[in-house]
Amino acid sequence: MNNLVVLPLLIPLLTAVILIFLSKRVKAQRWISIISVVINIIATVLLVAQVQNDGIQTLFMGGWMPPYGIVFVADMFAVLLVLTTLVVTAACLLYAFRTIGAQREKYYFYPFVQFILAGVVGSFLTGDLFNLFVCFEVMLIASYALIVLGGTKRQLRETIKYVLINIISSSLFVAAMAYLYGVVGTLNMAHLSVRVAEAGQGGILNVIALMFLIVFALKAGLFLFYWLPGSYSVPPTAVTALFGALLTKVGLYAIIRTFTLIFYHDQAFTHNIIAWLAAATMVLGGLGAVAYKDIHRILNYNVVISVGFITFGLAVATKESLDGTVLYLMHDMIAKALMFILGGMIIAAAGTNKLSEMGGLIKRYPLIGWMFFILTLALVGIPPLSGFPGKVLMVRGGISQGDILLTIVAVASSLIVLYSLIRVFIGAFWREDYLLPIRDQKKWHGTAYVSVVGLFILVIVLGLGSEWVYSYAGQAGEVLANPSIYIDAVLKE
Amino acid sequence: MELYMSLAIGVLFAVGVYLILSKSLLRIILGTSLITHGIHLLLLTTARLKTGAAPLLGENAESYVDPIPQALILTSIVISFGVTSFFFVLAYKAYQRLGTDDMEELRGQEDE
8 A cells, every 4th residue: 555656646636626727827827737747757756766666556545455446556667657658748838838829728728738647647557447448538538628729620620530539449448348347257457367367368358358459559549540640730739749649658558558467368369469460550650651741740650650669569578578668668758749849840940841841940940950860860769869778679579589570560660760750850951942031030938948858858868878767667577577466466465 | 138138239339330430420429329328238238137136235135236337337428428518519619610510521631
């Protein structure tokens, strides 16, 4: 029992409630929301230290022992993702202060961000399947509001699709849960794992596992990503950065958790399908990233590629590749947020999102240009930067398992990432003759730069200090590779 | 009893999917609510439809029905209610701004 476990969820929830009362006082909203995230980061850092020293922390809500009550479980994987989430949110908030506009700020922008945060953090920390569904809905409903906030025609059009696809996937989630409850009669994840092991996974349980895979794949944009490129290109930059960094990763977290904790008995069946989905996602995402000349689309398809790549680590499912998955997931959340913010800055500076109509920005915005260039190298996985350690562990795991074809696709997807992002760099920053004549120099004020530079430094630090980060990520991979550690921590207290 | 419920749920799903695949936005929303009904009945059905008293301790009965799925359904009902009302308002707004409820005309950019 450790009450610290619920704080990362409780703080944004209370903050959101307070912010609703202050909706017209923009300054107060900004201060409260950023201070709350900072306090939350401090609490989570304490939690990370506790998890590292004393192992998995649990909190039984209302003192009901599992499997009867709802349990919150803070293992290293969840806590690291919570910490990354909070850092990314802080950066997006700082960027939003200067760019989102007073109109949106007065219509509950900050409360929605806090509700998204509560949903995401709750999804990471919960140890109960139905509670995971509820946290998903908290996150999704807040994201519906954020995506449509502003109400332009494009936003309305894309929100309809986004809401529809998520209603369908949520319905399927409840259906899958109904079947699972019908078969094993419990909803606590650790207890589910025990019961599934007793019943022997096969037949009906494999079908249910695939239903969960479909549901989470819809949320994560794994193969079923067709809603993603459109939906993520309509909201303002700060919101897209938040979505691109967090929402798909929650789906990925759910896939990884389900298939390492509950349905890990019949890997020849389930993990084979996951491997095919991962490969297909990387190929299709790569095609999209190469095909478009619109910055929004290129960046969105890059999200798809990385979803495929992270799933590749799960499909291989060795201790090494799972370590790599954790490292890469953390890197990807930070780097994708930075990528969307820089992409948004490029679009704002050039006044268009079409690559063919911009050029020569390096003269006026050297800092943005070089940061984008180095970020590209980090996303590809060039050694001193943050993408490298995760990628190398995953690829090594893939080779040692003999999944050569899948590994080749994964490595090739890195080249596609390089090509598509370098094309953005060349198109936007080179070609002096294209210099747009009239447009004024666009200026970003203090906090916007603070957020970009802060994220950029994190990308560098995660790369240079990968040995230190690995000491945490290795512990996370340990729990993913040995579900019995998680089960013992929850059920035998 | 479970068999008949399963058949009914299957019909709800089939009609819901058919409606979601249609062109008009309102029919799509109706389709989602039919599917949600199906899901809730499914939750009730998969937990077995044994006879027993309502889950109230005051009943002093020999056996009770399973209380967990009822709690899950109640949660899911209010969530889907919230989402559906949001969706209806969204459809209304979209009709006002875009002047159509035909999904073909809501496709989006030319390059898609």
